[in-house]
Amino acid sequence: MIEEKEYKARREKLIEKLDEHSISILFSAEPKSRSNDTEYPYRQNSNFYYLTGFKEDSAAIVIVKKKSKAKTYLFVAKKEPALELWTGKRLGVEGAKEIFSFDEVFEYETLQTFFRENIVEKQTLYYDFSHNCEAHNSIVSLCKNFYAYKNLAKKIAKARLIKSSAEIAIIRKALSITQEAHHRAMSVVPKLQYEYELQAEIEYIFKKNGAYSDAYTSIVASGNAANTLHYISNDKAIKKGELLLIDAGCEYDYYSSDITRTIPADGLFSQAQKELYSLVLDVEKEIISMIKPGVMRSALHTKSEELLCEGMVRLGILKGKVKKLLKEKKHKAFYPHGIGHWMGLDVHDEALYKNKKAKEIPLQEGMVLTIEPGIYLDEENETVPQKYKGIGIRIEDDILVTSQGCENLSKNIMKEIKDIESLGKKK
Numbered sequence: 001m002i003e004e005k006e007y008k009a010r011r012e013k014l015i016e017k018l019d020e021h022s023i024s025i026l027f028s029a030e031p032k033s034r035s036n037d038t039e040y041p042y043r044q045n046s047n048f049y050y051l052t053g054f055k056e057d058s059a060a061i062v063i064v065k066k067k068s069k070a071k072t073y074l075f076v077a078k079k080e081p082a083l084e085l086w087t088g089k090r091l092g093v094e095g096a097k098e099i100f101s102f103d104e105v106f107e108y109e110t111l112q113t114f115f116r117e118n119i120v121e122k123q124t125l126y127y128d129f130s131h132n133c134e135a136h137n138s139i140v141s142l143c144k145n146f147y148a149y150k151n152l153a154k155k156i157a158k159a160r161l162i163k164s165s166a167e168i169a170i171i172r173k174a175l176s177i178t179q180e181a182h183h184r185a186m187s188v189v190p191k192l193q194y195e196y197e198l199q200a201e202i203e204y205i206f207k208k209n210g211a212y213s214d215a216y217t218s219i220v221a222s223g224n225a226a227n228t229l230h231y232i233s234n235d236k237a238i239k240k241g242e243l244l245l246i247d248a249g250c251e252y253d254y255y256s257s258d259i260t261r262t263i264p265a266d267g268l269f270s271q272a273q274k275e276l277y278s279l280v281l282d283v284e285k286e287i288i289s290m291i292k293p294g295v296m297r298s299a300l301h302t303k304s305e306e307l308l309c310e311g312m313v314r315l316g317i318l319k320g321k322v323k324k325l326l327k328e329k330k331h332k333a334f335y336p337h338g339i340g341h342w343m344g345l346d347v348h349d350e351a352l353y354k355n356k357k358a359k360e361i362p363l364q365e366g367m368v369l370t371i372e373p374g375i376y377l378d379e380e381n382e383t384v385p386q387k388y389k390g391i392g393i394r395i396e397d398d399i400l401v402t403s404q405g406c407e408n409l410s411k412n413i414m415k416e417i418k419d420i421e422s423l424g425k426k427k
């Protein structure tokens with residue numbers, strides 16, 4: 001639970017970074033239609049949520065800054081009983097005033113007029129460059145003679161890099177639910193026939209525990225499907241002897257979790273599966289052990305490439321000298337993605353990877369990132385040794401950078417071969 005005073009402090013911190021004589025606008029997310037007159041469940045824009053905690057649509061934040069003084073305005077949809085009968089109660093202006101400490105709260109309908117009245121010359125307009133809705137576009141066009149346009153989303157992205165203790169507490173809660181889901185998957189998998197059954201078991205645990213949604217579409221990939229990185233159809237029959245790559249995490253109170261485990265369909269790993277799995281697991285642990293303030297994410301990635309390349313040579317998947325293979329990027333055929341990403345309000349958190357001078361941002365206390373090395377050996381790849389063909393493995397944990405090193409926030413989600421096998425055998 002994040003308190004209003006924390007949201008207010010976030011707005012104040014943002015205001016310090018804005019140009020003097022500027023006006024900033026940020027819109028709530030638009031409802032998204034699914035098909036005909038049905039909609040996807042509404043989910044607030046993460047930047048908007050980060051600054052307000054406000055969950056309704058048809059809303060906007062405006063910050064008017066004159067010299068070092070700023071005023072904050074929240075625009076919300078008015079209460080309309082006839083509409084509320086269908087789509088639920090709204091806070092309305094009065095309700096929002098009680099909860100949110102903006103200088104003023106107005107009706108969303110008045111936004112255009114308010115904006116016209118507050119436009120002055122030589123002003124900077126801050127807005128989210130990637131946002132695109134009618135109301136937004138008309139505001140931006142109102143300001144076409146402005147002095148400068150700057151991306152508000154980038155300013156917020158920088159703040160979102162460092163998580164507060166309240167944010168970390170929510171991520172822990174999300175991970176405790178995701179942990180239960182993955183452990184359930186490990187124990188029930190030998191009894192199931194289809195990938196979607198396993199997906200249902202996982203997402204049942206999410207919902208049952210009050211997780212708003214999954215943080216991203218769950219990947220439940222059996223056998224060779226694991227070699228399709230974004231496999232989400234989850235509709236194949238699970239075959240005995242195969243591995244299942246499960247990349248699934250819930251979103252709890254707007255914060256993500258992002259966990260991958262690779263488990264045997266019938267509860268036990270084969271010898272070849274064990275060899276590959278142990279390689280990926282050892283690399284994952286080694287990379288996590290490197291994490292501390294000051295370290296670059298790119299250094300973690302480079303190290304993961306080296307270690308996986310060495311391992312693949314040892315297992316006969318790649319042939320030649322490690323250095324030369326790395327230089328020629330031969331390992332990329334089997335490890336094509338990065339070592340991980342920021343995580344927070346978004347699973348791939350909209351936080352900066354580089355600073356203003358395009359220099360990489362080193363790890364700092366309070367950052368949360370995923371570590372997820374993998375090896376993907378497609379059955380159609382003729383260079384792959386027969387016993388490894390059709391195996392795809394990824395292991396992913398969510399890591400908090402601490403003052404001295406790091407904490408693996410998902411360390412209790414089983415990943416040792418003996419632990420996974422013992423869960424699968426129980427039933």
Ligand SMILES: [Mn+2]
Nearest residue numbers: 258370372396
């Ligand atoms: Mn991930």
